[in-house]
Amino acid sequence: MLDLTQTPITLALLIVNVVISIYVLRSRPQLIASLAFRPERILRHGEVYRLVTAGFVHVNGAHLLVNMLTLYFFGPWLEMALGPIRYLMLYFGSELAAHGLSLIVQRGNVRYSAVGASGAITGVLFAFCLYAPFRMLYLFFAIPIPAIVFAIGFVAISLYAMKQRGPDQVGGLAHEAHLGGAIGGVLITGLLDPRAFPLFLQQIGL
Template sequence: MTSIVMVEMPFDGPISLFDVPVTTALLIANIAVSWYVLYVNPRLLEPLSFQPYRIFENDEYYRFLTAGFVHGSVAHLAVNMITLFFFGPILEGILGSLEFFMLYVLCEILAHTVTFTYHYTDPQYAAIGASGAVSGVVFGFCLFFPLEMLYLFFILPIPAVLFAVGYVVGSIYAFQKNQRENQAGGIAHEAHIGGAIAGILVTIALDGRALSSFIDSMMTLV
């Protein structure tokens, strides 16, 4: 994610991290692995990162998962984990822990799949971070609560559905701009788009209530 987003609880009562074991485990795993790579053994960054060319040439498919648990800086890690902290418990509470785990992993893989299709011939390209999976979580939330107010950078209120539209449009524009300028850029915008789309499709596949909830919410505006 390229911006920190906060959401107020859309239902009564706080959610304890003890009640959402998958979100808690993902937060701990991301923080622990990223901290270890950043400050203890930086040499692990290269073998764990997402490098489409090496995957294509050497069948290193494990990178589809490992790249999502390493980050390039504390700020990079913080943005993704703060977003997961706000949205993960809500969505895990709705879907269930197993389904939420499936959503997270599938969004990570599918987001990297989009990146792979564009960069598998580029030996210089590498990407890291949980942005694809976190994007999927946010967009899964937006299906259930499209009119819920999100707060960009904790202060700017925006309905979830408008955030989702702006996020996708902005990512597409940034990706096309990088393509025109023949630059990989510092942000994997194509992975964000892939994660967002995956979040919508996988959430609907896991819970049929998601689509009907979205439609019912939007109908209140008519």
């Protein structure tokens, strides 16, 4: 078990995500529509708060569990590597990057709606890949795969899925948010820690 008392930001993010998501799902499900990321509401009605609030609600328990498990395993490592303030900047910067790309891609889709911390957590995961590209990750908690191979495959699948998605399609995974979070996580980490890119290049032999 990880000692989350040593990484208070990750602990706080886990608690806030779980408490808000469970409260909304069990007691106020109607709030999901009010807090979700919706380009039409942001662009036409100025509801910019959705760029942040969408990251703290989830569609169901399984959605919440997958995101929180990923944050639990990778968040503490990044928090210790970057320090609490820079780690917090990475988390929320990745979320904004995720929703920023979604806003560009889905700006004409009035039916588009998305929730979940996936964008922010994808940024954390890709930041980890910069520091440890050959560390083994376990896909579905069972299949070992080097972090850099996972990252390349993840980007390829996200781009393919975005291309296949219909212009007015609703539901399913928010691949553009995942891709935006991944890009944001890498770029923000490079800005926060100038050693990150040289370390990555050194580890892959460039």
